Amino acid sequence: MENSLKHHQQTTDKHILGFWVYLMTDLLMFAVLFATYAVLRNNTFGGPSARDLLSLPFVLAETLILLTSSFTCGLAIIAAHSKNKIQVMGWFSITFLLGASFLTMELTEFHRLIAEGHGPQASAFLSSFFTLVGTHGLHIAIGLLWILVSLIMVWKRGLTENLINKLTRLAYFWHFLDLVWIFIFTIVYLNAHV
């Protein structure tokens, strides 16, 4: 019996570590996109620069929303370890709403830029901007889908050991996205106005 418990814990640890290794490869991909942006950020092809196009108050709001969602995600995991199904669903729902607000704001910004003629084809700067920020946004969208599916699973099956394990990996993913955003906020938006 004890051997089976230990084996179970080892499997859980392996799952978490495996997911962590995946996150590291994702980090490497983002690093390449950051390097590309850093190299191309001043290649505006005569058009407007980051300073001209990107609003600071807007991105501060986005950043605070995403940071708060990372916090509420953490609270959801605490609730999961306490086997509190209602709180898990509550905190993940709030995380979802905050994440969806972030994504909506970002899509609004993209739409405005493209509508004004500053789409990804307009210059190397804009290509690298849309690729970097867009890839992050795509990850957020996938995370939101994952949260929705998880909410349904918690509702239908309750908080089994297996499900708590899955929720932990979701939380790692979500925290990771906030980590990447710190650098997008700094290197893309703040840097534009420095």
Add this chain to the structure above:
Amino acid sequence: MPTYKSYIIGFLLSLVLTLTAYFAVVISAPNSLLIILMLAVIQLVVQLVFFLHVGQEKGPAWNLAVLISTFSIVLIVIVGSLWIMANLNYNMSPQQMDDYIMKSENMFK
């Protein structure tokens, strides 16, 4: 291990670091680029420790080891790219670019 304390501390610290960086830029503080980069790195560590509990797992710190390996590669990729591209920019003016392209594509006047 996740506790309320770790998430609350992590959240408050991250909040302060974010707002500090924001206002450093808004008031056009001197050396703001260096300041915001340092604040970003600090917030990275804060979130790694308080949200992701890196290095706090039971048993060998595999998470930490893999993280450090990846950071090393990331550093090489980013610093290397910036260095090489800056070098190319410096060494190749537009006329040189045209000459180089014509030569390598075997185009002659």
